[in-house]
Amino acid sequence: MAELILKDITKDYGDGDVIKGINLRIPQGEFCVFVGPSGCGKSTLLRMISGLEDVTSGAISLDGKDITKVHAADRGMAMVFQSYALYPHMRVRENLSFALENINTPKDEIIQRVGAAAKMLQIEGILDRKPTTLSGGQRQRVAIGRSVVREPKVFLFDEPLSNLDAELRVQMRDEITRLHKRIGNTMIYVTHDQIEAMTMADRIVVLHDGVIEQSGSPLELYDRPCNIFVAGFIGAPRMNFIEMKVTDVKGDHIHLEHTLFQLRIPAGKHHVSIGQEVTLGVRANHLEISETDNADVIGVIERVENLGAESHVYARLASGEGLTVYKQGYFEAGDKDKIGVKIVHNKLHLFDTDSGGSIFVA
Ligand SMILES: Nc1ncnc2c1ncn2[C@@H]1O[C@H](COP(=O)(O)OP(=O)(O)O)[C@@H](O)[C@H]1O
Ligand SMILES: [Mg+2]
Secondary structure, three states, X not given: OOOEEEEEEEEEOOOOEEEEEEEEEEOOOOEEEEXXXXXXXXXXXXXXXXXXOOOOEEEEEEOOEEOOOOOHHHOOEEEXXXXXXXXXXXXXXXXXXXXXXXXXXXXXXXXXXXXXXXXXXXXXXXXXXXXXXXXXXXXXHHHHXXXXXXXXXXXXXXXXXXXXXXXXXXXXXXXXXXXXXHHOOEEXXXXXXXXXXXXXXXXXXXXXXXXXXXXXXXXXXXXXXOEHHHHHHOOOOOOEEEEEEEEEEEOOEEEEEOOOOXXXXXXXXXXXXXXXXXXXXEOHHHEEEEOHHHOOEEEEEEEEEEOOOEEEEXXXXXXXXEEEXXXXXXXXXXXOOEEEEEEOOOXXXXXXXXXXXXXXXX
C-alpha cells in the first residue's frame, strides 16, 4: 500500500509562496507525472514529498499516516535525480548496496536484492565498473537500481532523462514504464517534457506558478483541457489559438467573428453571451490546407517542417496570428506562398479570453 495525500501544501523560500496550496491524492500504484514549465515548482513539490525539503504549511500523509515531519530517510521513498548522483569512487555493485549496508541489511539479502535489481535493469555485466566508465544510459539505470534495491513504497523521479540523448530517452522512458508495470509501486515522475508526460503517465498533474492547473489522464487533458494554459501545454504541435468575438447566439449555434473571417459553431447548451471575447482553440490536425477560394481563412507560409511521415506548416494571418497546420506526408511550398486554411468543425475548443477557462469543446 502507498497512497499519498497532499493537503494545502505551500512553500515559501523567503520571497513569497512558490507552492501555493496544493491538494492532491495519489492512489496506490499510480504512475503520476508532474509536468509544467521550468520554475513552476515541480522539484520543490517532489522534494517536499521526499522530505528533503520542509513544507511551509500543509500536511503530507502516506497510507493514512501523517509524515509531514518524518525524516526523509524514514519515509520509505527513494528519489532518482537528473544528475544520477552516483558515488564516483564506488563500483556499480557498491553504489547499489551502499544504502542497504547503511541500515545493516543482512549480507545475503543485500546480495539477493542487488542481483535481482541488476537483472531487472540489465546491468549485471557492469557491476564491477566505476560510474565514470559508463554511458549516460547505464548510469541512469544504476541510479534507478539504487532506488529499486531499497524497495521503497514510493519512487520519486526528478527529470531523470533530461541528460540523455533523444534515442536513449525514448528507450529509458519505455524501461521506466515497464519497471512500473512489473513492480506496481506508486511512482511520481517530474518532467517539463509533455511528450514524456503523455507517454508515461496514468495521470498527469499540470503545474503552473505553484498551483495545479489540471490533473487527469493524458487523453482527458488532451481532449478536454480546462483552460488555455493546459491546452497550450499539452499536445505537440501546440494548439492554435484565435481570438474572436461572439456576435450572435441562435438556437444551439453561435456566431463568432474575427477581423478576417466568421464561424458558426454548435454550442449545445453552453452559455456564451453576445459580445463575449472568446479564444478559439484548434489543434494543428484539425486544420486543413485548402484552395484559397474555398478556405475559412488565408495565411502566408513562414516555414514548413517536413518530418517525413508528416509536415508542420507554419502560416501567418494578416491579423498577425500564427497558425500551425498538420499535414500527412510531405508538403512542398515556398516561403511567402499563400495557403487557404479550413477549420474542421470537430473538436473545436472555446475559451473565455478573460479568464482563460474552457467554455466547451465542440
Ligand atoms: N532553495 C531555494 N531557495 C530559494 N528559491 C528556490 C529554491 N529552490 C527553488 N526555488 C524557487 O522556487 C521556484 C520553483 O523552483 P523549482 O521547484 O526548482 O521549479 P521546477 O522544478 O518546476 O523547475 C523557482 O522560482 C525557484 O527559483
Ligand atoms: Mg526542477
